[in-house]
Amino acid sequence: MLVVAPLGSKLLSPARMIVLGIETSCDETAAAVVDETRRIRSSVVLSQLAQHRPYGGVVPEVAARAHVEAIDLLARRALDEAGLDFADLDAIAATAGPGLIGGVMVGLTSAKAMALAAGKKLVAVNHLEGHALTARLTDDVAFPFLLLLVSGGHCQLLATEGVGRYRLLGTTIDDAAGEAFDKVAKLIGLGYPGGPAIEQAAKTGDPEAFDFPRPMKGRAGCDFSFSGLKTAVRHAVEALPKIDATVQADLAASFQAAVVEAIGDRARHALEAQPMPTLVVAGGVAANGALRAELERVAAAAGTRLVAPPLALCTDNAAMIAWAGIERLRLGLSDPLDVKPRARWPLDPSQVGRRV
Ligand code: KG4
Ligand code: ZN
16 A cells, blocks of 8 residues: 655655764763754763862863763663664764863764774764754754853854854953853852852842953953953952851852853854854853843844753753764764864864964
8 A cells, every 4th residue: 555645744754864972071971862853862961070079170080081981881871761772873973072182082982983883974073063053953043143152161252154164253362261160169169160159159149249350341352351350359359358158149149240241242242243143152151040141131132032052951961962963964974983082173174273
């Protein structure tokens, strides 16, 4: 019997790609299975926070060892949760940089072994491209869009014109935004990671209690800077006889207000210089509610739509890596098994060799 499927039904459509993603560039070991219909079939993230907390930051050697111990089991779990096996996959996509090189090597080498053993394609994904394309996974955002990438290692504004096509509009000249949150949290006696701790403490604090600078505000261009703000917080802390919970909350709220205003100003400049239909915010700091609210205002004033992926997809995860892999495979891009891991790997090809 001839089965005639209605137009657009699954029966008529070609097979959809399914990719296993692997992420090991910092302090999260992650594996996920995503398909071309933008469905996240599984996503598991194992945080190493407890291992790094005693040191007040990520220790590269500790991170690499923890990735080695977890990656095989995590990949297996992602497949099990998706109800799939290696044979069902089209490819394995792994972060190949930028990041802590020991961790990147663990993930990429594991992915190479899996690809070789299962006879599947390998896609070497730029971690930043994973963050950049997340909004296409979650919200099907069309190109071009303006990307604000704010994480522990990066703080950049990029005109995103297509897969692999990024133009850097601005970057930090010193610390990344998340780094600033983490360092200031330490200064004022809050735990690690600093971002969530500062946001929590700021809830009960007065954002006007301390008059901290808004670095780069009003300056031409779209570059960021946070070291002056960090120094201002340090001076304020040194001038205080003691820091009780109230002062701590005031410091957190005042710092957060300054960072948020500074980032908002840079995004405003970028949208003026390069009007775009959509502003996408990505990276761990995009989890910050005050920043999201400010970016909503900035976007609305510029007639632009703000897309902020759900929190679990803002911080490091492997679904974004699997999705970036799918986007590249759709363009016929995959990588040989001798592809190299890279500690530095700017999204904008004109920035290679610069610290961005
Ligand atoms: O993207 P991510 O998970 O890792 C990379 O750096 O690639 O970002 C982690 C950073 C940390 O610095 C953390 O303090 C910051 O994101 N972060 C936040 C918040 N949640 C995480 N910063 C501000 N507010 C938050 N709620
Ligand atoms: Zn990241």
